[in-house]
Amino acid sequence: MSDVLVVDGLDVTFDRHRVLADLSLRVRAGEILGVIGETGSGKTTLARAVVGAAPVRAGRITFDGTDLTALRGPALRAWRRTGQVQYVFQDPLRALDPQHTVARIVAEGLTVAGVLDRTAIDAKVTAALVQVGLDPALADRLPGQISGGQRQRVLLARAVALDPRLLLCDEPVSALDASNRNHVLRLLADLRDRAGVTVVVISHDLSSLAGIADRVAVLYGGRLVEQGPIERVLSEPRHPYTALLTASAPSVRREHPIPARALRPAPEHTPAAAFGAGACPYAPRCPFATPACVTAPPTTGDAWQVACHHAGAWRAQLAAGAR
Ligand SMILES: Nc1ncnc2c1ncn2[C@@H]1O[C@H](COP(=O)(O)OP(=O)(O)OP(=O)(O)O)[C@@H](O)[C@H]1O
Ligand SMILES: [Mg+2]
Structure with missing residues (x-):
């Protein structure tokens, strides 16, 4: 299996606070990698660095041969428009504009990616909502008019509408009840199995990763302390x-x-x-x-x-x- 994402010697510093230190890890094409660690260990910062939203002080992040850390200005914008890497935010309420309908939110990335045809956008929005298990009739609702589980899926729909190759999901199930949680986890496994999407699932909860992840990376204090096949790590953590x-x-x-x-x-x-x-x-x-x-x-x-x-x-x- 080839590596689709390679993080090499990554250092991220906010002001003078070093949040990620010399962090290296690889994500293989078509796998689900779980990233685990306690609060403040740097999980979100890692995902944000991959999408160019964290101050990288040293190191390199390469996606399928493209050095993402070297992209600036128009090159960075052009890369983002491809939609190949999607980050699904940790906090759906904060990530969703309360004034925008579900349809508009899911269509956002498509518009940025240059899909302008209204009919094509509507069809893709409906398909994305169905794919994440949402009733397309919710398209006209506002974020405040749907449940937490539905909001989480709206975020996912916005990402999958772009047919990403890599999906970074930040705590996708931590706010959900058991049935919504299982549904979202199954959905992620489905994306890997049917669409070949590579998925990184960030969680502070090992049990949500145990059923779906192929490998797991453990962060502590901004460093990678262990990584390996999840079954091996669970049965004999080193x-x-x-x-x-x-x-x-x-x-x-x-x-x-x-x-x-x-x-x-x-x-x-x-x-x-x-x-x-x-x-x-x-x-x-x-x-x-x-x-x-x-x-x-x-x-x-x-x-x-x-x-x-x-x-x-x-x-x-x-x-x-x-x-
Ligand atoms: N924009 C920022 N400015 C300053 N410090 C930040 C910023 N973002 C994150 N940090 C700090 O970086 C460290 C890691 O934060 P991060 O959000 O990556 O952790 P996390 O592992 O995602 O935690 P959680 O499980 O709570 O989501 C924390 O000490 C946090 O306070
Ligand atoms: Mg976080």
Whole structure:
């Protein structure tokens, strides 16, 4: 499977706050990649950087050979008009203009992309609404007149109307009830299976990714700490932070013998003040941290998918009852 999106050494800094640090990851054509991490870990910033809406200080983002970070002015606008990469916002209420009807919202991208024929636009809007499971009769409603689940799908419809090749969905189900949530997740899997769309799903909730993602990338403090096939990561997480996430989510836990309390930070071992900016970001909370974790940040390579100096080894330590 070829890589369709390549993020290489990405650094994003807001004012003087470094939000993403030396982040590299690849998204393969036709897969669903889950991106997980706690609030503030940089998930939204990563997606925004891909669509040119975050201040990239260093690194490169390449989509199918096009260096997106090098695009400026007319070249950037021309690229956006192709609609190949679509970002579905985290917060539907804020992302939707309350004065615009559903039809107008879904048609927005099409107009920008240069589709001017009214009949063609109407047909595409109806098809997109049906595709995301919405009744086309909702086309005349305003965002305030439909439910949260419907608003989420309107955002998705706006994106799929453009036939994107890559869809970045930011917390697409976190505000939804169980039935809407399953529907949206199935829809994303359908887009991958039937239309070959590559999908990145951002979530702070592992259970929503477990059923649909092919691979998962784990962010902590703006760095990638682990990535791999989701089943493998769920059944044998190698980074202590990923292990804590899986241990805290019983519904997705596979055969996981480690109790969450064993993975929780032990303050006496990990005084936060001892850890500097060049350290592993998880070191201040990690019960397995040693001086090596503060002298240099571990990095993930292509083959090595865990950024932890003690990847795997901490398991033996736990098993031996050392802690
Ligand atoms: N426009 C901005 N200006 C300044 N700081 C920002 C901006 N956008 C994000 N940040 C900071 O960057 C960090 C990462 O934010 P981001 O929104 O990417 O996190 P997230 O992983 O998406 O969190 P959540 O799960 O809450 O959505 C946070 O500390 C946030 O305060
Ligand atoms: Mg976010």
